[in-house]
Amino acid sequence: xxxxxxxxxxxxxxxxxxxxxxxxxxxxxxxxxxxxxxxxxxxxxxxxxxxxxxxxxxxxxxxxxxxxxxxxxxxxxxxxxxxxxxxxxxxxxxxxxxxxxxxxxxxxxxxxxxxxxxxxxxxxxxxxxxxxxxxxxxxxxxxxxxxxxxxxxxxxxxxxxxxxxxxxxxxxxxxxxxxxxxxxxxxxxxxxxxxxxxxxxxxxxxxxxxxxxxxxxxxxxxxxxxxxxxxxxxxxxxxxxxxxxxxxxxxxxxxxxxxxxxxxxxxxxxxxxxxxxxxxxxxxxxxxxxxxxxxxxxxxxxxxxxxxxxxxxxxxxxxxxxxxxxxxxxxxxxxxxxxxxxxxxxxxxxxxxxxxxxxxxxxxxxxxxxxxxxxxxxxxxxxxxxxxxxxxxxxxxxxxxxxxxxxxxxxxxxxxxxxxxxxxxxxxxxxxxxxxxxxxxxxxxxxxxxxxxxxxxxxxxxxxxxxxxxxxxxxxxxxxxxxxxxxxxxxxxxxxxxxxxxxxxxxxxxxxxxxxxxxxxxxxxxxxxxxxxxxxxxxxxxxxxxxxxxxxxxxxxxxxxxxxxxxxxxxxxxxxxxxxxxxxxxxxxxxxxxxxxxxxxxxxxxxxxxxxxxxxxxxxxxxxxxxxxxxxxxxxxxxxxxxxxxxxxxxxxxxxxxxxxxxxxxxxxxxxxxxxxxxxxx
Amino acid sequence: xxxxxxxxxxxxxxxxxxxxxxxxxxxxxxxxxxxxxxxxxxxxxxxxxxxxxxxxxxxxxxxxxxxxxxxxxxxxxxxxxx
Numbered sequence: 001x002x003x004x005x006x007x008x009x010x011x012x013x014x015x016x017x018x019x020x021x022x023x024x025x026x027x028x029x030x031x032x033x034x035x036x037x038x039x040x041x042x043x044x045x046x047x048x049x050x051x052x053x054x055x056x057x058x059x060x061x062x063x064x065x066x067x068x069x070x071x072x073x074x075x076x077x078x079x080x081x082x083x084x085x086x087x088x089x090x091x092x093x094x095x096x097x098x099x100x101x102x103x104x105x106x107x108x109x110x111x112x113x114x115x116x117x118x119x120x121x122x123x124x125x126x127x128x129x130x131x132x133x134x135x136x137x138x139x140x141x142x143x144x145x146x147x148x149x150x151x152x153x154x155x156x157x158x159x160x161x162x163x164x165x166x167x168x169x170x171x172x173x174x175x176x177x178x179x180x181x182x183x184x185x186x187x188x189x190x191x192x193x194x195x196x197x198x199x200x201x202x203x204x205x206x207x208x209x210x211x212x213x214x215x216x217x218x219x220x221x222x223x224x225x226x227x228x229x230x231x232x233x234x235x236x237x238x239x240x241x242x243x244x245x246x247x248x249x250x251x252x253x254x255x256x257x258x259x260x261x262x263x264x265x266x267x268x269x270x271x272x273x274x275x276x277x278x279x280x281x282x283x284x285x286x287x288x289x290x291x292x293x294x295x296x297x298x299x300x301x302x303x304x305x306x307x308x309x310x311x312x313x314x315x316x317x318x319x320x321x322x323x324x325x326x327x328x329x330x331x332x333x334x335x336x337x338x339x340x341x342x343x344x345x346x347x348x349x350x351x352x353x354x355x356x357x358x359x360x361x362x363x364x365x366x367x368x369x370x371x372x373x374x375x376x377x378x379x380x381x382x383x384x385x386x387x388x389x390x391x392x393x394x395x396x397x398x399x400x401x402x403x404x405x406x407x408x409x410x411x412x413x414x415x416x417x418x419x420x421x422x423x424x425x426x427x428x429x430x431x432x433x434x435x436x437x438x439x440x441x442x443x444x445x446x447x448x449x450x451x452x453x454x455x456x457x458x459x460x461x462x463x464x465x466x467x468x469x470x471x472x473x474x475x476x477x478x479x480x481x482x483x484x485x486x487x488x489x490x491x492x493x494x495x496x497x498x499x500x501x502x503x504x505x506x507x508x509x510x511x512x513x514x515x516x517x518x519x520x521x522x523x524x525x526x527x528x529x530x531x532x533x534x535x536x537x538x539x540x541x542x543x544x545x546x547x548x549x550x551x552x553x554x555x556x557x558x559x560x561x562x563x564x565x566x567x568x569x570x571x572x573x574x575x576x577x578x579x580x581x582x583x584x585x586x587x588x589x590x591x592x593x594x595x596x597x598x599x600x601x602x603x604x605x606x607x608x609x610x611x612x613x614x615x616x617x618x619x620x621x622x623x624x625x626x627x628x629x630x631x632x633x634x635x636x637x638x639x640x641x642x643x644x645x646x647x648x649x650x651x652x653x654x655x656x657x658x659x660x661x662x663x664x665x666x667x668x669x670x671x672x673x674x675x676x677x678x679x680x681x682x
Numbered sequence: 683x684x685x686x687x688x689x690x691x692x693x694x695x696x697x698x699x700x701x702x703x704x705x706x707x708x709x710x711x712x713x714x715x716x717x718x719x720x721x722x723x724x725x726x727x728x729x730x731x732x733x734x735x736x737x738x739x740x741x742x743x744x745x746x747x748x749x750x751x752x753x754x755x756x757x758x759x760x761x762x763x764x
Contacts (some may be wrong), residue, residue: 207751387690387742388699389691389692389743392693392701392730392731392743393730393752505724
């Protein structure tokens, strides 16, 4: 069985039944074994310490995902039982399943030791001239999966196997001895499997014999099918052993199974097949009929006899009942009543058959419904309105064609950005607009010293007025949009420049210039331009009181395109507050759900310098909100970056852009643990 | 790109035209359909309606009455453009 097939089976089984034992084994034993290997593999040729740690992380992540998926499966299972299968749950489960598959493939495929690996290691080490570093670990690791998955339920064999490997690696035993011991473990393992299959085969054949005696065709066919499967299992096992040991003989295993009643039975019975048992009953049927045909013919022949027997039994029972009724002086059933009961019996059988059929059909329907739901999720919501829409709300008039494909047409959006860049250059060349960084660069390089702020800002104001004039006259939506954004950007630059000046020169009257130039802002983005930094810096610091009670982050800088783009339109999704030396970030669960749905990861803190300082957080849930609290006393340095980053975890095929919501510097003067001032800059 | 869903829209002059669905989005627990109507000049109008369900569970596209709702959808689309 291929790894992919095994993995798919595991996932499918888990979704259909979260109690599925194979899946639980995968969690409990497989991962324990893997961790066991990793723990003992540090510093040797298998992996470096760093690699082992990475693997452990992957496994832990896998475990976490598994738990997550299990809980979802549990919910979905419960809901499906009460016919309340929610679209969101199926969607979430499907996404988790896919993610789990990805993580599983990356964590399991790469890291396991195989029997072939052991063979190879034993051989190489037997040469004595080969060092561990020369062993092609990757190649041999890929060989282990089949063996590993077969061994996962065999804890004792597996641990013994690992012990031998460890002893070999640590030089406690010689390679030849290791090989002998491994072969011994292998044979014991195979013997155990053989024994289990033989036991099942034994039980099935006995059951089959009984069923034939009872004329139970359906059950017999089912049992016979299981017998065939078990025989195939035996053949498959033999073939797989022979792949490892070409000279292997089944009889080699018998020494491990001495005094075993099943192997004795198998030896005695091996020439008695189910077919022969049937043939004994079907001596008169044609020789070339298939087994099923023979059974069918046999059953037909038995029909009359069985019918007679059933009727006879019914008569006996009826007579008995008549006798009992006589004794109890109850009315004796008439012939008609008897026939009616027979008919009832027949009807009941028919009903049971129909119910079975319905059950089967319902199950198929359920599967197709689930598939349909998943398809619907993947293709986006489909509207099923029947009548024409009579009162549509017009949002944008005469949009350029590419706007209509805005959700997916990334190239056009990039083209729009390029247009803006070109326009910026034009503005610079024609009107003398300086982007902020250019302005600072000129000032730094110029021998004349600081640029005259009055002249610079006056020029900018004039430029903005010119742009506004163009904006008002333009009939082109695209052009208007671009100009508006340039104006907004320029106004923002002005504010930033004033803030920068104020910071560098205490005599500079920042508030005066802010008031002066803020009056030039007339667009709806006015508040947006002022930004958090203005609101915060204008507050008077007070060393003993909380300065900032609440900040609201602006999500307008989110840039996400693609089918799974994260749509953040609610500015209240994240709230930040500082009180009692605690910095608290509160996320609505809706946002958390969206982030998860869009496969983004939230990293609230990013250290400016990669120090060893540990910033711990406490998580609390309340009123549909998740709150992360940080103790500012833990932060020893006076500067650290505060950022909330949506990190793209999806591969490039999904076409999701990396997005940065907000990045700022929290400049803290933390004296004796007291917050004095907070500055957030864009 | 997959083919977009279309449906009929009656515009102001009574004429019925085909609209193409851009997206169905949920804003503040309300579903909105955003769609376009292609015009002869090679450009398009972008329109939106509130999605509700009738008694039989079919979608019904209704007028967006509140100006603030219209503003939110507009902002959403602008957000996609940035």
